[in-house]
Amino acid sequence: MQQHLKIEKDDEAADVRDYLALQEQKTLLRFLTCGSVDDGKSTLIGRLLYDTRLIFEDQLSALERDSRRHGTTGDDIDFALLVDGLEAEREQGITIDVAYRFFATPKRKFVVADTPGHEQYTRNMATGASTADAAVVLVDARQGVLRQTRRHTIIVSLLGIRHVVLAVNKIDLVEFDRATFERIAAEYRAFAEGLGFRTIMPIPLSARYGDNVTQPSERMDWYEGPALLGYLESLPLDDEAKERPFRFPIQYVNRPDLDFRGFAGTVASGSVSRGDPVVIAKSGKASRVSRIVAYGGDLERATEGQAVTLLLEDDIEASRGNMLVAPDARPQVADQFTADIVWFDEHALLPGRSYLLRTETDQANATVTELKYRIEINSLAHEAAKSLEMNEVGVCNLSLQAPIAFDAFAENRATGSFVLIDRRTNATVGAGMILHGLRRAENIHWQALDVDRAARAALKLQRPAVLWFTGLSGSGKSTIANLLEKKLHAAGRHTYILDGDNVRHGLNRDLGFTEEDRVENIRRVAEVARLMADAGLIVLVSFISPFRAERQMARELMKEGEFVEIFVDTPFEECARRDPKGLYKRALGGEIKNFTGVDSPYEAPEGAEIHLRTEGRAPEEMVEAVEEWLSGHGLDDGR
């Protein structure tokens, strides 16, 4: 008896091992469902999970309970409730964020990202699309191709997805009408034709009733194509087909002791074997791979997708953000490039504003130097634009403070992508796909000059500085700066005042007062201040400069310790009362638009070096406070 049981168990164990071995052979397809609101994305995924028997009994009973409470399908099971996992989603009957679900058939494993259709959640749709191999774009057969269908199709294309299924859903609601299906399919093809897809497969289906989802429908004998699931099972995976050049972004330098210095990372493309020559992308220094370290024993070779630790024969410098690459096929290294951008944030992308750019392992301060055009969603036309609003897509030139190593996104999704981060809120505000490096970055090198900033400053017997006065209009910036300059001048210092109003008469007379123009206004002034400091001057900048991001950008242009932010803090009511130029009266009367403090925001400094509270105090007192700070920080001495 015991013996018998033992044999049975051994058989079972062998069966399980066979089964698992088969599981390991299966390929994995990651896809997303997208399209407009109410086209049935969540319902389709619920149906796929249900029909592939991936719903457990306890989940099914919870589903039946939820369907009665929140469902939109009468007495039937509302499959959307299986995926809409957030309370707010179930209550509102919409999808807010992307949900990842897992299922498998005997042929393949699937990860599906169910993404939201509402325009305001486009960033979550893009999140789901960024890791997908294929897209199922749903349309409601009664509605056809909508604006949001087009937007999602464009984003899917930009993010490098090459296979699209057009699921014409709710076909039951148009009596399984062939002409309707064909009209929608033709319209979609006409739109998507130029977007670089390798395959576009229209399938008529009903997610709610399961027609053409996992089984071919018997109610559409005119349709001879495959059901959705069968099609997804057979879709070719073309990612690893061609051998690409070796790319290894360094993620982490592993240094447990002085004898071991390993570069840890994930192979982004290609492969590397022990003994292979490699080059450090940014420095061009060459070496060879001496070991490929992995837990459990060294490897002879590492290929795309593997996370390993590489050791080099030579002790050469490289750190996170750099890349080990094939010597005969190197990536570009540049500080300027052109890229597609998808914008996520409610604050628009503004040329001139500084963002933090982040690639898989590298980061640098970045400025959009030129917004070349915005893509109009319906017509795909290129439109001139001054800013990129939330959910818009455009092509930009970017300039970085330091060069990065990259490939074109079309060549390599891992080394050609980046995100932009707002430096103040730390929000991820945009995603970028690099098109190409800019020639001018390679050809314009810094000219090394013999007379340097130290020499120029030494001749003037002073330390250069940029004293940046910020505050509301009428707060007293210019008055204080003017008094201070007089005293510095009398003490033999070489100074210059850059005043907001004066500069707008000359250098910046082409600029207005929109947010974009204010950003550009500050950028130019910061650059001029930098040149003057470089020339050895003490520069007093008196500008409202309402946005933190621009003041931060100015700060980073200067040498460490050279930028002194002075917050001239006068309450709005007081400024409006003083109103030295009569501007507040006109702004409050609606005559002047975009007036700081009235209908345009002022972001007060958080870490200003000097904070001057002016109310009830004379300008002379303020000047003394600044002088005191300067002498306390060694900025008043004769060197």
Place this chain on the structure above:
Amino acid sequence: MPQNLARRVPLTHLDRLEAESIHIFREVAANFSRPVMLYSIGKDSSVLLHLAMKAFYPAKPPFPLLHVDTTWKFREMIAFRDRIAEEFGLNLIVHVNEEGVRDRVNPFDHGSNFHTYVMKTVALRQALDKYRFDAAFGGARRDEEKSRAKERIFSFRNAAHAWDPKNQRPEMWRIYNTRISAGESIRVFPLSNWTELDIWQYVLREDIPIVPLYFAKRRPVVERDGMLIMVDDDRMKLRDGEKVEERMVRFRTLGCYPLTGAIESDADSLEAIVGEMLTARTSERQGRLIDKDESGSMEKKKREGYF
């Protein structure tokens, strides 16, 4: 000597999941100054720890392990925890909410909800504040539960440790936004894309040690509220009509013993567990009392700072 020659090409599904998780571990080590790994002793934690060991080999993981002990865990879990920490030579921090202990908070008198809130959610927040951790690894998987299916791999928490599910950061490709301000933190889930089957398959392939409670054995249990609760110590008082029986049982998930239902099973090997799982008709979390207390309860707990 080089080993593992041919097995690696092309990468299998498990190889890819492993690489993704290792990548995530290294991203945290490179970007945060005070990371910690939440160690809950279950099979997912075992896999998580195994992956952490791989990610930094030959170095040890550059962060401590944190176990939030509710004082109601199975005794076998605690023994296993201490053995593993010692064997791997890891820095293990055990945190208990002493106020909860003083107030004698327990699952029998206060209900699963309150007990979990005080001894787990609050305790976790205490520990994170005490040690000022800026990133915390957890073993949650997206296939476990509906609100987890929605969560990012790098999941932002405000200074009050709260999750805002309606305002998550976009997470593009493998580029993770690790930027935070003072007091804020990130919860990191390296196992996000693993399924329960993947976990078991990996435990089997890599021969990863797990708590013996996962394997069927005769254990003393009582039937309560439709679940089989193991009598792990004498703090469990029997209600009228309840009697302790020896039954052949095992656990699909591990937590506080009074809140974790056993299943009747004779699966005493990994293969048998996988075999049983493949024919199971209920989901893994079904044995957990805490998920069912209120509808949407996992999301609510996560917003409060639970893992």
